[in-house]
Amino acid sequence: MTSFGDLLGPPPTLLTGDDDAESELLNGAAPATVAAGSPTASIAWAHLAEAALEGVDAAAAGAGDVPPEVIAAYAYARTGYHRGLDQLRRHGWKGYGPVPWDHQQNQGFLRCVGALAKSAKFIGEEDEYLRCLDLLNDCDPKAAAEVGLV
Template identity: 40%
Template sequence: MAELPMADRHETVLPPPPDAAREALAGALAADPDTRLLAVSAVVADHPTFLEGWAQLAALGREPIERYAYARVGYHRGLDALRAAGWGGRGFVRWSQPANRGFLACLVRLRAAAAEIGETAEVDRIAAFLHELDPDWDDQNLVA
């Protein structure tokens, strides 16, 4: 399949997450470090499609495989959300759109967790995918 010129590539913007989920996540992240993971888990249990919540779980996971699992769930939930928003497997999903950041954060955290468990091919695929989604991608967007 021929590569689409940049001007012909569709841009997808996810719908913003519910305010209640964002507020609950802010409260959970302010919890004591010993209970933060459980607090964020409760938010995600109440809002299972909340991508920022999955990204935070991936950041807070205690072991590499736990971080990988949280990030992978967030990534797949994000793909579902992108498809529901009209993304057909190609096109831009840019960091400059705040509603896209939860998905992209899951992707970055999946790449980091894949590196931790030695999934080198997956690390390379995710790095390429990030740049396909956002040609201006900069890892400084999210310090994983």
Template identity: 40%
Template sequence: MTSEQPQNQPEDQREIRLAADRNVVIELLDAGGEPEVLRLVVARYPRSPLAWAKLADATFHPDAALESYAYARVGYYRAIEALEAAGWDGSGSIPWSHEPNRGVLRAFYALRRAADAIREHDEVARLTELLTQSDPTAATEIEASRTAPIPVQNPAPPTESIVIRGED
């Protein structure tokens, strides 16, 4: 991943803009939320924070969060690697509005949620601060996308009943 960072921006106002990885996005859309299919996508794209975050989401359950925590932890490290490769030094914004950044932010969020479920309070505080510094709207946007109603597809046209008359 590369950064599309303007060179003349002051250090404290730098924005990281990761490059899009369309193949991962397409395969994740095709996978839906099925953990088994998501595991295959992660196996094909193990460096993708978005793929790891989606797998962490699909396996998350508040009362059994260790599997999700493990996936989210890998996603977090992949996110840090992607950011550092793009020139991030631990500071600067990672805007949610730039869609390729969303995988990184989702990985941070997934780890924070799983850490909260296993009562890792220090980690929750650190990740909350990281998300807020990255983009103050990220957590709210992720939560909204998780709770947004699923669009209703047009149902298939009604089928007609067929009555077969015959002798019993």
């Protein structure tokens, strides 16, 4: 049985993460430095995307006054998302099935999906926002709340 109670579904995918990148971030290294040194580490891209979105006026961005930070966040999140997909596939994920939030090494990918959703919504890309929200809900029903989308 999977962690979400589906007897027929695939087992949860548990990423191994990037211990060096995670340690550097925990010890206060600049996320851009970590991303440059460990470009496959989704967690570094998540930090960059979330930092870019901090302080963005959601009302102004949603009304078409999109600050450059939103575009940067979109790019950072998209990079981390794709790097996370590569890792998930290497761990046997077939595009569906649980990717539990509670497994800390999965959080970089899931946070990137959340930041991608937020930045997509800011630039009016509603289809991408909804696709990201669906992906988060498919990966782990509590992930959207964990990344601040609900």
